[in-house]
Amino acid sequence: MTSFLLIIPFILWFFCFRHFFTGHLNLQADAISYAEHIGFYTDNLSHGIFPLWDPTWFSGAPNDFFLRRIGDVNPFLFLIVLLKWFGVPSATAYLVFLGVYYFLAGWAFYLITRFLLADRFFAFTAYILFLFSSWGSEIFYNYIIIIFVPIIWFLYFLLCFSRTPQRASLLGMCWCAGLIVTTYIPFFFLTILAIFSFLYILFYRNECIEFINRSFKFFLKNKVFAGFCIIFLLISCTPALVFYKESKSGEFVLPDRHSGANSSSAVAVGLENVASGDIINHGYFDRIFDDHAHLDMGDIYIPYIFFLVLLSTAFARTDKLIYFLLFNILCLSLITITSAAGVHRFLYDHIIFFKFIRNIYYFFWLAMLPMGILLSVVTFRSLLTAIDSSSRKTIWLVYIFFCHLIFVLFLCGHHGVLWGAWAAIALSLCYFSVYFYADRKISYPAGFCLLLLAVFVQSAQVYGYLDDKLFQFQRSVAHSGEMHQGPQKTKLGLYYASGWFSALVDYIDPQVLDDYRKHPFIFYDNVIPYKDSTQIFQTLQATMAANTNIAFVSGAESRPADWKRSNDTLPQADLDPVSLGELSVSPADVNTLKLTAHLNNSRFLVINDNYNTGWHALINGRQARLLRANFAFKGLWVPSGDSSIVLYFSTLKRYMFHFGLIALFGGAFLYLLVLFKKELR
Amino acid sequence: MSAVQWLASRVVLIYGIIFIFCLTCMDLKTVEERIKVRHLNDAIPDFSDMIIFSQDQNVKKEIDWAPYRDYFELILSYIPNDLITEQLLGFVDYYSGQEEKAVVLFKSSTDMKGKFLFWSNYNLGVLYYKKEMWPQAAKYLLNAISANTKLTLALMQDSMIYRQIVASPFFKYSLSDGISDAQSRSYILLLSCLHHMKEYDRMIGVANLGIENQRVSYKDAFYYYEGLAFYEKGLFKNAFLLFQKSMYMEKDNPDVYYYIADIFQKAGQLEQARELLQLSYALHQKNDPRFPYEARADLRFF
Numbered sequence: 010m011t012s013f014l015l016i017i018p019f020i021l022w023f024f025c026f027r028h029f030f031t032g033h034l035n036l037q038a039d040a041i042s043y044a045e046h047i048g049f050y051t052d053n054l055s056h057g058i059f060p061l062w063d064p065t066w067f068s069g070a071p072n073d074f075f076l077r078r079i080g081d082v083n084p085f086l087f088l089i090v091l092l093k094w095f096g097v098p099s100a101t102a103y104l105v106f107l108g109v110y111y112f113l114a115g116w117a118f119y120l121i122t123r124f125l126l127a128d129r130f131f132a133f134t135a136y137i138l139f140l141f142s143s144w145g146s147e148i149f150y151n152y153i154i155i156i157f158v159p160i161i162w163f164l165y166f167l168l169c170f171s172r173t174p175q176r177a178s179l180l181g182m183c184w185c186a187g188l189i190v191t192t193y194i195p196f197f198f199l200t201i202l203a204i205f206s207f208l209y210i211l212f213y214r215n216e217c218i219e220f221i222n223r224s225f226k227f228f229l230k231n232k233v234f235a236g237f238c239i240i241f242l243l244i245s246c247t248p249a250l251v252f253y254k255e256s257k258s259g260e261f262v263l264p265d266r267h268s269g270a271n272s273s274s275a276v277a278v279g280l281e282n283v284a285s286g287d288i289i290n291h292g293y294f295d296r297i298f299d300d301h302a303h304l305d306m307g308d309i310y311i312p313y314i315f316f317l318v319l320l321s322t323a324f325a326r327t328d329k330l331i332y333f334l335l336f337n338i339l340c341l342s343l344i345t346i347t348s349a350a351g352v353h354r355f356l357y358d359h360i361i362f363f364k365f366i367r368n369i370y371y372f373f374w375l376a377m378l379p380m381g382i383l384l385s386v387v388t389f390r391s392l393l394t395a396i397d398s399s400s401r402k403t404i405w406l407v408y409i410f411f412c413h414l415i416f417v418l419f420l421c422g423h424h425g426v427l428w429g430a431w432a433a434i435a436l437s438l439c440y441f442s443v444y445f446y447a448d449r450k451i452s453y454p455a456g457f458c459l460l461l462l463a464v465f466v467q468s469a470q471v472y473g474y475l476d477d478k479l480f481q482f483q484r485s486v487a488h489s490g491e492m493h494q495g496p497q498k499t500k501l502g503l504y505y506a507s508g509w510f511s512a513l514v515d516y517i518d519p520q521v522l523d524d525y526r527k528h529p530f531i532f533y534d535n536v537i538p539y540k541d542s543t544q545i546f547q548t549l550q551a552t553m554a555a556n557t558n559i560a561f562v563s564g565a566e567s568r569p570a571d572w573k574r575s576n577d578t579l580p581q582a583d584l585d586p587v588s589l590g591e592l593s594v595s596p597a598d599v600n601t602l603k604l605t606a607h608l609n610n611s612r613f614l615v616i617n618d619n620y621n622t623g624w625h626a627l628i629n630g631r632q633a634r635l636l637r638a639n640f641a642f643k644g645l646w647v648p649s650g651d652s653s654i655v656l657y658f659s660t661l662k663r664y665m666f667h668f669g670l671i672a673l674f675g676g677a678f679l680y681l682l683v684l685f686k687k688e689l690r
Numbered sequence: 691m692s693a694v695q696w697l698a699s700r701v702v703l704i705y706g707i708i709f710i711f712c713l714t715c716m717d718l719k720t721v722e723e724r725i726k727v728r729h730l731n732d733a734i735p736d737f738s739d740m741i742i743f744s745q746d747q748n749v750k751k752e753i754d755w756a757p758y759r760d761y762f763e764l765i766l767s768y769i770p771n772d773l774i775t776e777q778l779l780g781f782v783d784y785y786s787g788q789e790e791k792a793v794v795l796f797k798s799s800t801d802m803k804g805k806f807l808f809w810s811n812y813n814l815g816v817l818y819y820k821k822e823m824w825p826q827a828a829k830y831l832l833n834a835i836s837a838n839t840k841l842t843l844a845l846m847q848d849s850m851i852y853r854q855i856v857a858s859p860f861f862k863y864s865l866s867d868g869i870s871d872a873q874s875r876s877y878i879l880l881l882s883c884l885h886h887m888k889e890y891d892r893m894i895g896v897a898n899l900g901i902e903n904q905r906v907s908y909k910d911a912f913y914y915y916e917g918l919a920f921y922e923k924g925l926f927k928n929a930f931l932l933f934q935k936s937m938y939m940e941k942d943n944p945d946v947y948y949y950i951a952d953i954f955q956k957a958g959q960l961e962q963a964r965e966l967l968q969l970s971y972a973l974h975q976k977n978d979p980r981f982p983y984e985a986r987a988d989l990r991f992f
Contacts, residue, residue, distance in 0.1 A: 289724045323702040335704050339711055349720040388701045 014129065014457070015119060018137045019112055021465050022145055025472040029149050030104050034479050036149050037306045043152040046075040047106075048099050051089040058598040059667045061623075062658040067506040068526060068641070069619040071261060071658075072599075074276075074505055077193035077252050080155055081667070082245075082674040085110060107148050110158050115140045117161040118379060124168050125330065125383070126390055130456060134314075135386040137461055141468040142382070143310040144374060146475065150306040153371050159185040160198050160375060164205075171220045174227035176234055177684035183238040184677050187245030191670075193252055193276060196362040201376045204340045212333045241677060244670065260621055262508045266367060275508075278367040280357060286368040287347040300425035302474045309378075310471055312464040313416070313433045315385050321412040321441075322388035325395045334384040341372045393444070402445060409441050429470030436463035507619040509641035516546035517553065525553040526617055530594075530604075531560075532586050533613040534578035536571060536644075538564035549640060558582045560613050560644055562636045571636060571646065573613070583612075600664075602656040606647045616643040616656070627655040726768050733761040738860040743785070744990050745863075755786035765851070773799040774849040777810045781991045784817065793817065800830070806837040807845070812872050813989045815879060820987055824883045831880035835899070839869050846992075855992070868992040874906040875986065881915035882984035885922070893919035910940035911983040917949065926953045943981050944973035 028034040036044050049072075053060040063072040079086070088109060092102035118139045123132035148154045166181035189195045210217050228235045255261070256274040269279020284290065296308050304310055343352040347369060356363040396405045413434055420426045420434075440459040443452045503511050513522060539545045539561050552559055558578055562571060586592040586606075592614070595603035602616065620637040626645050627633060629652055638644025647654065697703065712718065735757035742749055762779035766772060780795035796810040796817070815831035818824075846852045846865050855861055877900040884893040897916035900906055917932030933950045936943065951966035979985070 289721055290728055319701075323705070324700050326699055327701050327703060331701065331704060335707065339708070339715075343715060346716060346721065349717045349724065350715055391701065 011119075011129070014133050015112075015116055015136065018133075018140055018461060018465075019115065021461070021469075022140050023108065025141070025469050026145060026149070028476050028480075030108065032100060032104070034149075034476065035483060037479070039151040040149050043079065043155070044100070044103050047079050047086065047089065047103060050076065050079060050081060051086055051093065051102075052099065053599060054086075055090045055093050056598070058600065059664055059671075060599045061664065061667070062600050062621075064599055064618055067503060067619075068510050068617060069621075070505065070507055070510075071255070071621060071623065073248075073252055073255065074193070074261065077191070077249060078152070078155075080159075080188055080192045081248075082191050082670050083155075083188055084671075084675045084678045085113075087675070107154065110154050111145065111148050114144075114154065114158050114161055117158070117165050118382075121161070121165050121168060122383060122386060124165070124172075126387065128390065130453070131386050131390050133457060134389060134460055135382055137464045138312060138315050138382045138385070139379060141312050141464050142315075142378065143304075143308060144378060146306055146310075146472070147374055151368075153374050156189060156192060156194060156197060156371075157375055159188040160201065161379070163189070163198070163202075170224070171216075174223050175684075175688050176231060177681060177688045179227070179231075179235070179238055180677065180681050180684060183242050184674070184681055187242055187674065187677075190242070190245050191248050193249055194365070195249065196366050197371055197375050199362060200344070200366075201341070201372070204337060208333055208336050208340070212329055212336075241673070244673065247666075248670065258622075259508050261505065262503075262511045263505050264503055264511060266504070270364065272364050274365070277364045280354075282367055283353070283357065283369055284347045286370055287353075288342070288345040288370045288373055289347070289349060291370050298420065298426075299423045301427050301430070301471045302425050303478065304471055304475050305478070306475070309373075310468075311378075311382070312467050313430055314437055314460060314463050315382065317413065317416055317434065317437050318385045318389045318392075320416055321409050322385075322392040323412075324408070325388055325391035328387070328391065331384060331387050331391075334380045334387065338377050338380050338384070341377050345369055345372045345377070396444070406441070406445050410438070413438055427467070427470050427474070429467035433463040433467040436460075436466065507621065507641060509637065510619050513546075513549075513641050516543060517550045521550055521554045528584045529617050530586050530592055531615045531617070532583035532591065532608075532647075533558055533560035533615060534573070534582075534610075535559040535575060536562055536573050536613045536638075536646075538562055538567055538572055540564055545640065553639070556581050556584060560615050560638050561640065562638050562644060563640075567636050571634065586614075600658045602654075604654040604656075606652045606654060608647060608649050608652070611646060611648050613638070614645055614647050614654075615639055618643060620644075621658070623659050625657055627657075628652050730761075730764060730768070733757070733764050734854060735761050737855045737858045740782075740991075741855065741858055741860045744781075744988075744992060747988055753785070755782050758782045759786065762851075771798070773802060773807060773810075774845055774851060777807070777813070778851060778991055780810065780813060781989055784813070784989055789817070800833065802841065802845075805841055806833045808834055808837040808839055808842040808869055808873065809991060811837055812876055813991075815876060816987050816989050819879050819883060819984075822886075824886045828880055828883040828887065831876045831883060832896075834876040835873060835880060835896075837873075839866075839873060839905075843869060852992075863992060865992055868990070870905055871907070872990055874900075874908045877903075877906060878908060878911050878915070878983045879987055881912070885915065885918060888922070890919040890923050908983070910936045910943065913939065914943065914946055914983070917946075921949055921953070926956060929953060942973055942976070942978055943983075944970045944978075945982055947973065 023030065029036070035041070049063065049065075050060060060072050060076075063070055063075065066072075066075075085106065089099075089102040089106050092105060093099060097105070115136055119132045119136040122135035123129065126132065163182055163185035166178045166185060169175070170178035170182060186198075189198045253274065253276075256276045259275070262275050266278055266282060267275055269281050270277035271279075291307060294309060296304055296310070301310065343350045344356065345353075347353040353363070353369065396402060399405055417431075417434060420430065436459050440456060440463070443455045443459065447455065503514055506514070535558055537559055539548070541563055545561065549561060551557075552561070558581055560582075583589065583591065587594065591607055593605045593607075595605065597603045602618070604614075606614070615638045617639075619641055620635075620643045624635055624643060625632070626635040626643075628645070628647065633645055633654075635656070636644045643656065645654070739753045740758055743753055759779065759782050762775050762782060765775045766779065769775070776795045776799035780792040780799070783789075783795060784792035793814065796814045799807060799810040800814065801807060811830045811833035815827050815829075815834055818827035818830065821827075843866050852865070856865070877896065880896055881893055881900075884890070884896065894916055897912045897919065900912035901909055901916075913932050913936035917929045917936060920926070920929035920932060930950065930953050933946050933953070937946045937950065940946075947966045947970035951963045951970060954960070954963035954966060973981075
C-alpha cells in the first residue's frame with residue numbers, strides 16, 4: 010500500500026517534468042555546473058581514477074573544491090557509474106540520479122509525517138504537497154537536493170532513534186551526518202539541527218530527558234557499535250577539514266564569493282554577498298498567488314490545497330507540534346532575511362561557520378518549506394479530528410465552504426490565476442463534501458484520489474507553462490547565439506581558480522593570455538627570477554605577446570641553479586615542441602602527466618597547466634624540481650638526451666584515503682540496509 | 691472555557707503570532723526597500739537595442755520596447771517625477787507609438803527648479819519639428835540651446851539608469867559629446883523653424899549665437915542659415931559673404947551652391963551661376979545624408 014501511495018504521485022510528478030528527463034529541456038543555473046562536476050567525477054570513477062585535479066578548469070585547478078560540493082563519498086553517485094556501464098548516456102544517468110534522489114527526499118518526508126501523525130492519509134498529503142511544490146523544479150535549478158536528502162533522512166533516523174534507540178537508526182544518523190560533513194557546506198545542517206534541538210528542549214523538556222536517558226542506556230549497551238559510529242563521523246570530517254586548511258593556503262581563490270570577507274579562507278563570504286543570497290533578494294513569493302503562467306525556475310509554488318487547509322483549519326485545535334514547527338520556521342526566517350533583522354549579523358560576527366554560508370535562502374528549501382507543509386498537515390489532522398468529534402458537523406461544513414469562498418474571492422483580486430487553481434479549489438470542496446456525506450469506506454480512499462487530483466491538476470498546468478517558458482527561453486538563447494554579433498568582453502569571469510592564475514587574468518591582457526594558453530608546452534632556454542609583485546605583469550605580458558625566449562620563475566621559490574641567462578640562444582621560445590618531435594605526450598589520467606623529451610641541450614619546459622604545490626615531478630624516475638613558471642604555470646628543467654617525465658598530483662596516501670572513504674561509506678550503507686532489514690523483522 | 695481561552699487553543703492564534711512576529715522582529719521598511727530593489731534589478735532590460743536605435747534608426751527597425759517601458763514605469767512607480775526616467779520613458783513611448791504620453795512626460799521633465807534640462811526640451815523640439823508645428827518646436831529648441839548642459843550631464847552621470855546604459859558593451863560614446871552634438875543640432879533645427887516662420891531677424895541672432903558658442907559644432911550650417919536669412923531679406927551681398935564662408939568650411943553642401951548661383955544669376959553673372967548650379971546638381975545626386983542640415987531630426991537620449 011505504502012509503495013503504491015509513493016509511486017503513483019511520483020509517476021505523475023515525473024510526467025510534469027518529463028521534458029527535463031527526456032533531455033528536451035536543459036538544466037538551469039547552478040544545476041549545470043553541478044551536473045558537469047558530477048559527470049567529471051563519475052566518468053573518472055568509472056575508469057578507476059579518483060580525480061584530484063581538474064585540468065579543464067581555467068588551466069587546471071584542484072578538484073577538491075568540487076568534490077566537497079558534490080559530496081564525493083555518496084554511494085548514490087555510483088548509480089550514475091552503474092548506468093554508464095550499462096551504456097546509458099551521461100546526461101540521462103545524471104537525470105535518473107536526480108529523480109531517484111528526489112524520490113528519496115519525498116519518501117523520507119512521507120516517513121517523517123507518518124511517524125509524527127501515525128496516519129497514512131496525512132503522510133500522503135504531506136508527501137504530495139512536497140512533491141508537487143516547486144521543490145521539484147529546484148532539482149533542475151540548483152544543487153540543494155544533494156544536501157537535502159541526507160538532512161531529511163538524518164531527521165527521520167533521529168526521530169526513530171528518539172522513540173526506540175536502535176543500531177540502524179544510530180548508524181543511519183551517523184551515515185547521513187557523515188555524508189553532510191564531507192561537503193564544504195554542512196553549515197545549513199548544523200544551523201537547522203541547532204535550532205531544532207534548542208526548540209525541542211524548550212517544547213519537549215520531559216521527552217528530551219527521557220530521550221537522553223534512553224540514548225545513554227543504549228550507548229552503554231552498545232559501546233563498540235557507538236564507538237564505531239563516532240569514529241565513522243570523525244573520519245567523515247577529515248576531507249572538509251583538509252579542504253578548510255587548503256582554503257587558507259591561497260593556492261585557490263573564489264574572487265566573487267570572497268569579496269568583502271574578513272577571513273583568510275578562500276571560501277568565506279563577504280556580508281554584502283550574503284545579503285544578495287537571502288530570501289528577500291529572491292522573488293520566491295512574487296508569484297505565489299499571481300501569474301502562475303509566468304512562473305520562473307526558483308519561484309516558489311505550493312499547490313493551493315496547502316493554503317486552503319491552512320485557512321480552513323483556523324479554528325481547529327492547536328497542539329505542541331504545531332508551535333514547535335512554527336517556531337522553527339520563525340527562527341530560520343529571522344536568519345534568512347539577513348539585513349531586515351539583526352539576527353544574521355549577530356551570527357555572522359560571532360559564529361564562525363556563518364562566514365561560509367552564502368546562499369542563505371537555502372534554509373527556505375531545506376527546512377522552512379518542508380516544515381511549513383508539515384505544519385499545514387498537522388493542522389489538517391486537527392481539523393478532521395475536530396469535525397469527527399463534533400456533534401454539529403453542518404456548522405463545520407458551512408465554515409469550510411465559507412473558507413473556500415473567501416479564498417476564491419481572494420484569488421479574484423489577483424491576476425493570471427489559472428483554471429487549474431479553480432479546479433483545485435473545486436476538488437478540495439468535493440473532498441470535504443465526500444468527507445462529510447460519504448461513508449468512511451468510500452471517503453477514505455476517495456480522499457487520497459481527490460487530494461492527489463487537486464494537487465496534480467493545478468501543478469501539471471503550472472509546470473506546463475514553466476516548460477513553455479523554458480522552451481521559449483532556450484529557443485531565444487539559441488537564436489541570439491546565432492544572430493548576436495555584438496562586441497564581446499573577453500576577460501574571463503572566474504568563480505573558482507588557482508590564485509596565481511586569477512592574478513594573471515586580472516593583470517594580463519585577455520587576448521595575450523588567451524593566445525599564450527593555446528600552447529600547452531613551451532620550451533625556453535633562458536630562465537630568470539622575479540619578485541612576486543604586480544610589476545612583473547607588464548614584463549610578463551610583453552614576453553608572452555612577443556614569445557620571447559625567457560621564462561620567469563619566482564625568485565623566492567627557486568634557487569640560483571634554476572636560473573639561466575645566455576645570449577647564445579634563439580630569440581623566440583619553442584611554442585610547439587610536440588610537432589617538432591622534441592616532446593611526446595603519453596596517455597595518462599587527470600592526476601598525472603606523462604611526457605617524453607628528446608633534446609640536444611638542456612631546456613626549461615613550461616607546461617601551461619596551473620602550478621600547485623600538490624604537483625610533483627619525476628625525470629627518468631628521479632624526483633625533479635617543479636617550479637612555478639610564468640607566474641601561474643608549471644615549469645621544470647629537462648636534461649639533454651631522452652627523458653621520461655612524469656608529473657603527478659597529490660600523494661598516494663591521499664589518493665588511497667579517498668578510495669578508502671568511499672569504501673567506508675559504501676560498506677556502512679550496506680551495513681545500514683542489513684541492520685534495517687534485521688531490526689524491521 | 692472562556693472565549694479567550696478557546697481562541698488561544700485554536701490554530702488562528704498562530705496567524706496572530708506570525709503577525710506580531712513580523713511587526714516586532716522584522717524591519718519591514720528594509721524588507722520593502724529591498725523588495726523594490728530586487729524588482730528593479732529583475733526588470734533591467736538589455737539596453738543594446740535602445741543604444742543602437744538612438745544612434746541610427748535605420749539599423750534597428752523592430753524593437754521590443756516593452757521591457758524598457760516596464761522598467762522605466764517601475765522606476766517611476768517607486769520614484770514619481772524622476773526627471774531622467776520621465777525623459778527616457780518619453781523617448782520609449784514616442785517610438786512605441788504613444789506620442790501623447792511621450793509629450794506629457796517630456797513636458798513634465800523640461801526643467802529642474804527653473805533650470806532647463808537639455809534632453810526633454812530637445813526631444814520636444816524635434817517632435818514638434820517633425821510635425822511641422824514650428825512655433826512650438828522653436829520654443830523648445832530655444833530652451834534646449836539655453837539649457838544647463840552641465841546640470842543635465844551631472845544628472846545623467848548620477849543616474850543609475852545611465853550608468854547601466856554606459857556599462858553596456860554597445861555604448862562606445864561620450865555623454866558630454868552627445869549633449870554637445872545634440873545642442874548643435876538644436877541650433878540647426880531652431881534656425882530651420884525660424885526660416886519656416888519667416889522670422890529672419892531672429893534667425894540672424896540665433897545663427898550668430900551659434901557661431902560664437904565655442905562648445906557647438908556645425909559652424910558651416912550657422913553661416914549657411916544666417917546667409918539664408920539675409921537672402922530672404924533681399925540683402926544678397928551679406929548673404930553671398932555668409933554663403934561663401936559656409937562653403938569654405940563645408941564643400942559638399944549642395945544648397946549653398948544653389949543659393950550662391952541664384953545670387954550670381956540675380957547679378958547677371960550667368961556663366962558662374964550655371965557652373966555653380968551644375969555643381970549643386972552633382973552634389974545633390976550624391977545624396978549625402980548630412981544635407982540638408984535639418985534632415986536629421988531624431989529623438990535622442992544621449
